[in-house]
Amino acid sequence: MKIDPKSSADLSAQIAKAIRDSIIAGDLIVDERLPSEAELAEQFDVSRSTVREALKRLAAQSLIRTQRGAFGGAFVNRLSYLDAYGQQITTSTLLLSMNSVSFDTACEARYALERSCAPLSAERRTADHLATMRAEIFRQQQPGLTDEAFCASDVAFHRALVDGADNPVLSYQLAGAVEAMQPLMNMITFTARSREAIVALHTRIADAIEAGEGSEACEGLSQLERYTVELARSVMAKRANRETV
Amino acid sequence: MKIDPKSSADLSAQIAKAIRDSIIAGDLIVDERLPSEAELAEQFDVSRSTVREALKRLAAQSLIRTQRGAFGGAFVNRLSYLDAYGQQITTSTLLLSMNSVSFDTACEARYALERSCAPLSAERRTADHLATMRAEIFRQQQPGLTDEAFCASDVAFHRALVDGADNPVLSYQLAGAVEAMQPLMNMITFTARSREAIVALHTRIADAIEAGEGSEACEGLSQLERYTVELARSVMAKRANRETV
DNA sequence: GAGAATTCATTTGTCAGACATTTAAAAGTC
DNA sequence: GACTTTTAAATGTCTGACAAATGAATTCTC
Structure with missing residues (x-):
């Protein structure tokens, strides 16, 4: 040295x-x-x-x-997965917030990565992972939920999906992509109708994972991606409209 | 504060x-x-x-x-993608080396993530990305190449594939997964025959990317994954054998 | 007056020495 | 042998000092 x-x-x-x-x-x-x-x-x-x-x-x-x-x-120090998760999330969050990454780009990356986990998760998920997904779907249906809590539950749902692949390296890589999106998602106001649509897609994905049908889960994720992008676009448009009025 | x-x-x-x-x-x-x-x-x-x-x-x-x-x-500081890449690679490398992640697990994660880029890359890659891939394939065919140089070229090939997706968030996330594998790959000795097989798969993947066929590229990646895992297994077995003799 | 050179104040980088605090081993006590 | 006290070693913190860099202001020169 x-x-x-x-x-x-x-x-x-x-x-x-x-x-x-x-x-x-x-x-x-x-x-x-x-x-x-x-x-x-x-x-x-x-x-x-x-x-x-x-x-x-x-x-x-x-x-x-x-x-x-x-x-x-x-x-x-032995770098633990937990430490690595934390660093990954901090870095990803800052990267997104400081570089004006478009919502579409971040969304695309996130869902592309999640789709890579879906087939593995469909094959290997434990009852625990599935139970977590169902529980979060249930939580998302509660009427009094704030937008922030809805987003947090969304993150928990997707984390369970990713962890179901039973590959710690994948979980680590995905931690950043999924969690760093939360601040962006928090900017969206979820109407009752949009929540309903998201819950329906979550249910479809969970069903596919339960049935061991990876490609169907991927399809569900793709639809969720399209819907999320569309939703963000309309919310932003409405907000821009209101500001100029 | x-x-x-x-x-x-x-x-x-x-x-x-x-x-x-x-x-x-x-x-x-x-x-x-x-x-x-x-x-x-x-x-x-x-x-x-x-x-x-x-x-x-x-x-x-x-x-x-x-x-x-x-x-x-x-x-x-504005966290640049370059800084983030660097941190991501350092963290991923240490995570893999310190936690005795099996070669199979790391490999599975890497190729699963790469497959998530392939369809996007097939759609969007520029001539530049394609040229880089071809150039690396050419380099990999040179006889005098050391194993380290072969691995480095392998990383460069896959980076071009990932960057072809034209999504900086994906590139950032993948940087760790691809580069952190290099030390593990460096432990493998590549025979002339195994290099030939890898070059053939790389060519197949590059062809698919050029033709805009994402699913064919995914198929090539899957085969490459299977071959890499198999190769690592036989190399390790041979090494273990030699050590016990 | 314009431009060049100089001075100057501010801020980080580095050093030296001191003391507080924590901790586990070692010594002492019963 | 079990418990308590002592002690040495290490990090954590503070103070004060000087070096080096750097941009602004000032002065000097023509």
Whole structure:
């Protein structure tokens, strides 16, 4: 692990990169303890504060965890699926909100990805996944539900569908696509009629998953995509209309 | 933006969270300048070092960038697709390498996701995407190619396929799935015969994309998945055999 | 007056040293 | 042997200082 003193870049960034590369390359294995901050400072010939800033960078990426006290220190963290989900969702959400991605584009991506899970989910889903889907459909039919709660339930429904594929890598990849859509979906006001239509499609999808018919589930997802895009378009149009009046 | 002094958690983590939440909520918009470190230190009633550690955490997530000098400071960063790709790839790679994800599981996820791009790519790919795919196929036929270079070319081929769908959100999501597989693929030794088989399937896929036949491209991808899994299995078996002898 | 050079204030980057707090091992006590 | 106390090591935080960068304002030169 070496850094280039000539480089003008931040020392803490260089040190973070050096350690990060060691972790990725496998030179530092999971749960291995890094040298103490004082030792690292000496090794890299920088001050302790600089080392600390580097370690905080790594901690922000969940690459290390720190523990205080004697025999504490910084340890290489096993990146859990949960940590990865969180990062994925944060990144996806910001990417969508900061880059003016159109609703259509985000929707297309989301449903394309979900369709790739549907056949696997139809084959492997447990009774649990199915029960979650049914429960969320039931919740979506409650009259008093706010739009936000409706969207949250929608996300839960689709997560169950994705998790049913029983492939943690797929679940991880999809987490971002599904959850990052929620802020966009929250901007839509759902009328009683549109909720009814969505519930009908959800039911159709759940039925297909239960019956083990992947392609029928895909078809349902495609219709849901078309309906969602259409709905968003009409809501936006109505809103634009109201604003110009 | 407030922090809880009673909470035992690290102050720098709390401050980072407070600022991060403000960015996600949209209270801090892109390119907006944060208060200087000294001002933040006063606001949060902590020392400047603590503020700096918090800012480094955010910088590690590409949420802010810093600039030195008068009228410099920390600015809310527009999360670019490139930054997001990078984070996605790092996270995915570590997730796969640290959690002993089976080759089959990773492969299944990757090809399922790619199949979701194929129909869109068949419809929208430009001549450029197609040319890249053909060029990589050509490269893969060169005899002197190392296994690493063959894998890298494989990644480039599939990236072109994905990018052909002309949906940046999909490209972003797929970046991790495709690139994170490379270290796993690198562990396979490709014989002349297996390279030939892969090139043949790549050609079939490229032909389908060129002809605008999405489902045929999906079929090619499925065959490629089956062949890759089979190949990995035999290579691993051979290796295990050699080690026990 | 226009342009070039200089100064200046502001801000981040880095360093050194100090103290508080936490923690688990080691030593002591019964 | 079980419990308590001590202790050493490590991170967390604070203070104060200086270096380096940088854009604006000022001064200088022609």
